[in-house]
Amino acid sequence: MGAQAEPELPADPDGLNPGRGYAPFPPGLYRSGTEGPPRSSPIVPARPRYVTAHATPTWDYTWHFLSLRIVASNNRTQKGKFSLSLSFPQISHKMRVSCAPRRAPPRRPEKPVYSWSFVGILLKALVLLLPTSSDACDDPPRFQSMKLKGASQATYNPGDKIEYECRPGYMRIVPLLTTTAVCQADNTWAPLQEACTRKPCPQLGDPLNGRVNGTFLFGSQAHFVCNEGFYILGSQILHCDLAGDNVAWDDEPPRCEKILCKPPGQIPNGKYTNSHKDTFEYNEVVIYSCNPSSGPDEYSLVGESKLICSGFDTWSSDLPECKGVPE
DSSP states (O other): OOOOOOOOOOOOSSSSSTTOOEEOOOTTOOOTTSSSOOSOEEOOOSSOOOOOSTTOOOOEEOSSOEEOOOOOTTSBOOOSEEEEEEEOSSOEEEEEEEOOSSBOOOOOOOOOOOOHHHHHHHHHHHHHHSOOOOSSBOSOOOOSSEEESSOOOSOBOTTOEEEEEEOTTEEEOSSOOOOEEEEOTTSOEEOOOOOEEEOBOOOOOOOTTEEEEEOOBTTOEEEEEEOTTEEEESOSEEEEEEETTEEEESSOOOEEEEOEEOOOOOOTTEEETTTTOSOEETTOEEEEEEOOOSSSSEEEEESOSEEEEEETTEESSOOOEEEEEOO
């Protein structure tokens, strides 16, 4: 029988290995992380598998490339040509491959090692990370103005109802809003809204010769300020607190009193204006002066002659002195 012409191997599409044949990469065998198999892979003796059964070639692969080598049953490379046919689900090629006439050392077939235990652990971890489904609603929602009426249950199923009531210091909003929530089929509570609002403390008016700032609702503060020339008599800040089932101010409102000063005081060998008065009003002025001297030396005023009532029993400076000045 005459020798048949060898079919020509597919050309190297990338021009990387001139003179070597290329074969299609089997579908499904490709590197992890790519979108599909590479166009082709060189038939190179990388990590080869030695086949001793009547010289039928098989594919061997690693993560990077395929290798193909044909070895006879006596572990010696056969001289000559061997015809082989490779077929895949979608690709079929028939090509002829020649083997170099050299001794091939026997090697144990290498098998890809898969850590199934690691895969199992990974799958279990993923399952644990998945959100768990339940037919019960979560704990009833908490509100600032409302609290659950009665004791809380261990579980709530779809259709279960819960009732809320206003917390101390709060009252129902008008028009009235629902205080009932229902466990829905999707395991959520509805409706969810505040149905209570803060109670107000008694209204506070501006004090005479002063004013009040702030809000009058439960938990708030009222700040009192007096006009110039007046001072606060009482607590400057009031708190709206609980008082039994209601709310009230924690103290009586203060008053704004006129600032008065006591007489500044007499000085030796001197006097001041309006010394007959028992009290002096805010910003009222007194003037000091020295008496005539009965001796040869005249008196001279040392210090401020004018004093002002600047605060409650407070004068603008210390008392002056009348001292003799020798001629």
